Amino acid sequence: MNRVDGKTWRVIRVTQPGLALCLAVAASLAGAEPAPPEKPRTMTDVLAASKPSDWRPLDPANTLYLDIAAGRVVIELAPRYAPQHVANIKALVAEKYFDGIPFIRSHDNYVVQWGDPNGGDKEKAKPIRTAKRHLPAEFSRPIDKALPFTPLPDGDVYAPEVGWSDTFPVARDPEAGQTWLAHCYGTIGAGRDNAPDSGGGTELYVTIGHAPRHLDLNVTLVGRVVQGMELLSALPRGTAALGFYDKPEQYVPIKSLRLAADVPEAERTKLEILRTDTETFTALVETRRNRRDEWYLKPAGKVELCNVPLPVRAIGKAAQK
């Protein structure tokens, strides 16, 4: 069966014929047996050689479990980038505001979104007890030495610099002294109306297509999906304008949205993510810049920020991707 690519994790035979040739020529000049060519590492090799300290567990105080009929979606919040929105989402979660709130939108190659279908109607909107409905924008934050940053060397169409900060894909503008979370696949943002302070976290969207980076600096991003994206990205697309569902019977209700710290230990989904400030991650990025899996004939030599996977695994298990 043909494959699009060789993503299977198996042993590489020969991937650098040029190098092998050079070694053969050198060996022939020296009259010796050619040394076996050094095998370039694939992502599988890099992950297999990772150390336990290359991984960090998700912090239960910043992890959400979004349960729908199809299963559980695990979300990691980014309090360093959107402290007020994250605190407000936790307050909404604590008062179980989101339980029963549905996915109301599935816009192809763009976003799925959940929120109160009556959110815009003061009379009918679901009441909020302790949390806030609106917050000032947190579109970017100052660059700070305390904030880790692993740069990607390949440039970016949208921002002067891109890379990762504590496993989150980020962009930076050193001249403006600002940094922000970048919209990649699975990023979660707070929907808003035209006013910058009209969001707050009661409506959240998840990107499901080609990274809509033009939304950067226009929306407060609050985190990203770490596991379960396939449950959201395959939701039937809405047929009304902007991918909203036409009829309430199409809504996909949230059974519950909980902070991991509030869930009994035995019911938690315990995951760890590859740290991005490690040599292992730098080696992984290199395997994505230059694919050496035997299927590839022409490595790209570069990689886009949003094409670098962030490996996640159950604690103590092999990496998922």
Add this chain to the structure above:
Amino acid sequence: MNRVDGKTWRVIRVTQPGLALCLAVAASLAGAEPAPPEKPRTMTDVLAASKPSDWRPLDPANTLYLDIAAGRVVIELAPRYAPQHVANIKALVAEKYFDGIPFIRSHDNYVVQWGDPNGGDKEKAKPIRTAKRHLPAEFSRPIDKALPFTPLPDGDVYAPEVGWSDTFPVARDPEAGQTWLAHCYGTIGAGRDNAPDSGGGTELYVTIGHAPRHLDLNVTLVGRVVQGMELLSALPRGTAALGFYDKPEQYVPIKSLRLAADVPEAERTKLEILRTDTETFTALVETRRNRRDEWYLKPAGKVELCNVPLPVRAIGKAAQK
């Protein structure tokens, strides 16, 4: 109801406060009434002002209708980039090879793929009568003055130049004298095994996530989906390795795959696409580089190749996107 962005197509009120301010200051200096600021155009405005000659109909000789239970997917082939593969796919379609062949793979943030589940088994593989099973690779082709090219000015992480050629997103390497179709959302490629000539068009994939541009120059691309992507992108994800479906009962069969030219006129889906060698398209790209819809607070100033939509409409109707 909060929106992620202001994609609704409506009249813009004010979008350039900076410009408005400058005009007001200038007017105040001159002691005159301020002139109303010129409204920057949105994509809606640009499409509404398009001329009939800005559009070209799909050529029935290079258009496929892929019918599944959920509906029809309209595909445009790219014979200028993959002449042998396109001819072979037409031959396969002519002998109804694909009728009953299923989608066997739905890999999140990557591809859906159809093909003979027994394709790798010489005994069980579905027979091919006149077409070929394997073809030489057509990963790129020479740059040729006869080939139109509308460049995108914003650069690209993967290729020296990108832009559009007769509405297809393409990349180019002027030094190597080569050009190729770029993997964007909805691009269709011919799956292959490790050998470059192990594909041929019997298995085809469609990209459903962030553009996997690292596949460029590694696969023969044969065309793209023009309408109906949402029927493919929302297929349930496969749970076996690489997103293949675990069990045959999960397969999604193709009811029929036909060349538009072979379908009675009354049953055709008549579409036209915005030409990319027009001033209207250049203006549209500018509305994507700098979004002036009132929801946007900070236009990006640039745009990635794969974030520029290619508007399609039923002939004689308003544009779909």
